[in-house]
Amino acid sequence: MTELLLARLESHMPLEPADRAGLLALPAQSRQFSARSSTLTGKLIDNHVHVIDEGFACRYRDLPDGRRQILSILVPGDIIDLRQFVLGGTQPLLAALSPLSMSAIPNEKLLKLLETSPRATRALWSTTLVEESISREWLVSIGKRSALERVAHLLCEVYLRLAAVARTTGPRFPLPLTQSELADVLGLSTVHVNRTLQELRKSGLITFQSGMVELFDFDALATLGLFSPGYLHLRDPGKIKPVPA
Amino acid sequence: MTELLLARLESHMPLEPADRAGLLALPAQSRQFSARSSTLTGKLIDNHVHVIDEGFACRYRDLPDGRRQILSILVPGDIIDLRQFVLGGTQPLLAALSPLSMSAIPNEKLLKLLETSPRATRALWSTTLVEESISREWLVSIGKRSALERVAHLLCEVYLRLAAVARTTGPRFPLPLTQSELADVLGLSTVHVNRTLQELRKSGLITFQSGMVELFDFDALATLGLFSPGYLHLRDPGKIKPVPA
DNA sequence: CGCCAGGTTGAGGGACGTCAACCGCGGTGG
DNA sequence: CCACCGCGGTTGACGTCCCTCAACCTGGCG
Secondary structure: OOHHHHHHHHHHOOOOHHHHHHHHOOOOEEEEEOOOOOEOOOOOOOOEEEEEEEOOEEEEEEOOOOOEEEEEEEOOOOEOOHHHHHHOOOOOEEEEOOOEEEEEEEHHHHHHHHHHOHHHHHHHHHHHHHHHHHHHHHHHHHHHOOHHHHHHHHHHHHHHHHHOOOOOEOOEEEOOOOHHHHHHHHOOOHHHHHHHHHHHHHOOOEEEEOOEEEEOOHHHHHHHOOOOHHHHOOOOOOOOOOOOO | OOHHHHHHHHHHOOOOHHHHHHHHOOOOEEEEEOOOOOEOOOOOOOOEEEEEEEOOEEEEEEOOOOOEEEEEEEOOOOEOOHHHHHHOOOOOEEEEOOOEEEEEEEHHHHHHHHHHOHHHHHHHHHHHHHHHHHHHHHHHHHHHOOHHHHHHHHHHHHHHHHHHOOOOEOOEEEOOOOHHHHHHHHOOOHHHHHHHHHHHHHOOOEEEEOOEEEEOOHHHHHHHOOOOHHHHOOOOOOOOOOOOO
């Protein structure tokens, strides 16, 4: 099993050596997905739980008339189909936002681990609770934050989430979303996202070109977006400090 | 432990007799809260998980400048502080929307059960996943649905959730929210909620007075709100026909 | 009887959406 | 090697859904 998932689990709650060993003993089959923005549904291995090793994906829901809402952005270390595994039923659609590399763990192996390790179970449970916490913060964004605040908030969030899995280089990080996809994340129109990004650029707070973001002043952006990192449940949120302009 | 919680757990996934016995053996202390719209934070019993037996509550988040977003509506059978129990950290604020009756289960008893019953663990895990699923559907509402659609959708959701715990009487059910609170649920202003409710009343679809709702045509409301009940993960969604796609 | 929270109504405004171009660029094929 | 194509980004004009502000109304309650 991937080290990355282990780091993710431990970033939310501590584990004992025995749990760690059990998790590391899980067999993982590596799998690549190249197509961008294509649906992943049906391409994942049945009866396996997938962990993103590299790349970005998203969950989304379509309304009958073509409206689309992106429900979550998935980054390295995120677990794709835990909720399907636990809850069953139908889940939101999945799409790749970039080339993806994933590890697939057979459900029955995972099930066996969960039956013997309550702490590992709680660690996995925790990851789904953190995701829920993020969903809720997005509710606050879409419900109450202005367009400018929403964009600022999202950039802060993604920055910290990527920093936690060492996918940032200083103040820069990849965010392979088109402005239209960003609009579907934020509950805005493409045009308005465009104008909002321009405003942030003109303020000298960010750059955003070809899927790469640079944050020139994280603190200012956090203030602007009414961002406070508690909801991400990172154990060391203060460790990451931005590079000033 | 309350029968209600057991019914809730089994409404999402089947349990074995042993699990059921373990859950029923949990000691529960009953607790009443009378004040309406007051914060519950600090009034719950520490190191206990609470289950709502009767009444309504909500989770909410305040922004520094006074904006408020209600993140979830909690109805009988919902578990209040499972995520605190599993994940720790800070959680959204809680408020009572009506007089509340709750059962409190000591954390350590629950912990002991979870260590011996993986299936009960998954059942409880499932309840948090269903809540997440609801949060996500709210994201779709606030992000993409019009005001009229949002109100219609919410009423359909609450109706089915209450029906699942036998808190509806025919087409009528309690919804003890002011229009201003409804606005904070739906990401709208109070005034616009008022006008939207009037429109639904004039269409003959609903009545909504002093915290009681009556749905005259659930199917029409579901169609209007682009409502499809899958996300609630009820095992018996009734004879409600879903909206396609 | 008066207060007050909640509900209702109207006028006016603003943030964001829609529509429709146009641009720049990488990919592709002739 | 260049013409073409199409997607993503940008811009302007205009429209609208929803917000804000500010009354006023209503009913329950002390």
